[in-house]
Ligand SMILES: [Ca+2]
């Protein structure tokens with residue numbers, strides 16, 4: 484007698500069960516959409532990171548190259564930019580820091596004239612300035628013994644990475 488009464492109380496109306504199922508389906512759908520958005524954001528973030536790393540590598544390679552050249556033209560002929568016998572479009576002829584001023588290459592190439600993998604639609608740009616030895620963030624218009632080169636890696640018109648290097652005349 485007690486058992487039958489208990490069983491009767493546990494039954495739920497049919498309409499309520501359908502409503503529960505509909506709400507559950509809606510919740511599952513919302514969670515699924517949220518999960519897809521998270522996956523999409525993660526994939527997009529990974530792409531952004533890969534692009535940033537590629538840009539930094541392009542910049543770092545050029546900074547390393549700039550470290551190896553002289554502060555100024557080793558010969559007697561001193562000139563801002565490429566000097567006698569050097570070509571502004573052929574950086575393998577450069578041998579001093581300011582030879583690189585306003586140098587733009589698209590796509591970027593290594594010294595063997597090879598384009599790094601997946602960089603065919605990138606641009607690398609270099610600007611060289613004289614700077615104040617006491618505060619290298621200040622560009623100046625005359626020689627005081629310190630030059631600064633700023634290298635940019637550009638993709639789809641956006642500067643993805645940028646860094647500077649200083650060179651002293653010593
Ligand atoms: Ca030179």
Ligand SMILES: [Ca+2]
Pocket residue numbers: 555556562563564565566579580581582
């Ligand atoms: Ca020069």
